Amino acid sequence: MTALAAPPIARGLGRLNPSAKLGAAVVVMVGLLVTADPVTPSLVLAAELAALPLARVPARTVAALAWPLPLAAVGVAVANLVASSAEPAVTAGISLRLIAIALPGVLVFASTDPVDLCDSLVQQLRVPARFAYGALAAFRLLPLLRQEWLTIRRARRARGIDAGRSPLGGLRLFGSSVYALLVAAIRRGTRLALAMDSRGFDSRTPRTAARRQVVTAADWALLAAAMAVVGAANGVAVAVGAWHPLLG
């Protein structure tokens, strides 16, 4: 039945269960946060890049989301080399780890529909529906708030109010606009909460799920693969004598 409600793009990572994808990303993160050596993240990153084609996430999407990563990695490396007495190897390890942890996150984000994610969080991870769908609905308000912000700024121009030349005036104008936006956001949030309650979201009766999220063998395989990769990478690092714990 899900096929009825979902847009017809589901392949590669897009076919997998959102909670499983999230789980795999967390496995990678934990597996890389235990060690400070450069070998483990290098191996994990190599495995991630090798598996990238399997994800079937359009290269353009990955590029659009992930372009700040190399910059951040270089920035971290430079800052570390300049400001601390860390060895270059450790610094490289930190930068590589940043990328190796963030890349799975980017892929999960790019291949997961927010509604599917909420469904899965509720169905597989038992996240309270009130929290998950409340957050989802609130997320939908963001573009509306952007519109409100523009209107508020225009209304101030119409009233003859500008920052003038002083930075203080600019700050005051910004402050009063932010206040007006806050009022608008609360009003919209209240309306949305009313709408959800009026449709029975408040009642304490159990809900059913229109869109079933299932966990398949492929999802377990993804989790197993993530564990195997970080396990093997850590093992190799230990074997070559590079591994050392982050804390301690």
Place this chain on the structure above:
Amino acid sequence: MTAAVEAVGWGWRHAGRRGWALRRLDLVVEEGERVLLLGPSGAGKSTLLAGLSGLLHAPEAGDEEGRLLVGGRPAADVAGHAGLVFQDPSSYLVMGRVGDEVAFGLENRAVPPEEIWPTVAEALATVDLGYPLHHPTDRLSGGEQQRLAIADVVAARPRLWLLDEPTANLDPDGADLVRATLRQLLATSAATLVLVEHRVGLLLDLIDRVVVLEPGGAVAADGPPAEVFVGGGPTLRQAGVWVPGPPPPRFAPPRPPGPPVVAGEALTVAYPGASRPALADVDITAYAGQALAVTGPNGSGKTTLGLVLASLLRPTSGAVRFLAGGPPGEFARWRPRQLVRWVGTVFQEPEHQFVASTVADELAVGPRRAGMSEEASGRRVAELLERLALRPLAKANPFTLSGGEKRRLSVATALATDPALLVLDEPTFGQDARTWGEMAALLAEQRDAGRALVIATHDEELVDAVADRTVRLESGRVLAGVDPPGTSGTDGTGRRARRRPPAAPVGDQPTAAGR
């Protein structure tokens, strides 16, 4: 048989408020009755609907007295069992996709999963919304969104329908379709209906009983429509209730219009990411002493055109010129304090333009920014407080005013600097019959004082009452209008064209041909 709705001495006071929204209400609605709930602004109609839909939970949300029963059970215990349709669908849709939106209510009612999608499809077909289930809800027009909201209710099959001004926010065409949908649904259903609607004429055939509330909650009149409207018509109108009847009188202009005040040439506005420009190649001129109505469906570019003419939005291409004075330099780049002296803008939501903490200060903002002396601006404020009947509210916080008062204040702030051009976006939205009449009279008065008025609206009665010229937009283009005079087609709406001949040029300027 248990009554569908029973209120026994019911009252509700919202948390943090001193006054009761509604008090000592006694009302019985039998199963299957179709009730129109009327009353002036502030009579507690929306509070009653919220109570009936189980949204008011004492003591967290406020204080309750008496009893309010739905199907014999306390309303607060049966939350979600009545179907409620709100006024502004865009702020009340929960999910991002059409199918998920309808499914949401069914999930909440724990409908078995295998029944959900067939029910969704059926509900969408009932309201004639033929989009795929994954169609984004924010790409629907206002009328379509409202039909989707109705589909939500249809799917839930409630025994009590609650409609809170379901067409108030829609353009005339969208509203017609929504009414047709409701008509068809109610004809084939045994559900009880409680409807709140200001402009009641067009929905009268759905109703078999009218209940009029007084401010405070007492029932002022109760009976079949013919009886209530014929017997109490004038009194009701006085109290602000819209009563079906002849259209309001037209405020004909006393003399031909003056020179052009603002002129836009080949105006095009393209918002980033939009599939088509919001405005495309629009030529328009507003003249002193003349009210120009800009009409058209939701999303046709009315608001955008108003923003451009008020120099609040720079067109992507094309130019706006202000011809009635003002500082040198391009109009689109005037400083705010220069602009406020010459142009007054009234936004659709008055709250957007309030910046001060009292009504008197709010009125003084414009004159001060425009560089008026403290003494002169004080005089101006006193004059406006008097003329717009805001004197008793001078010390009140603008945000605490009623809907009608807020609207009046927002117009007053725009008038404070005595501008040559007044741009208004849906100035009559949400007004009751009394405040509507006051607004129409005020606009006519401003026009007669020699200001150029640009009014973006889909209130056809307002257009009939005060507009001298109409430009109709559709998808960002001028569909019909008389602007510039003599060059483009006939008068805007067919309805107006029937009533009076299109404006004809007199000398170099158009004039309004009165009825």
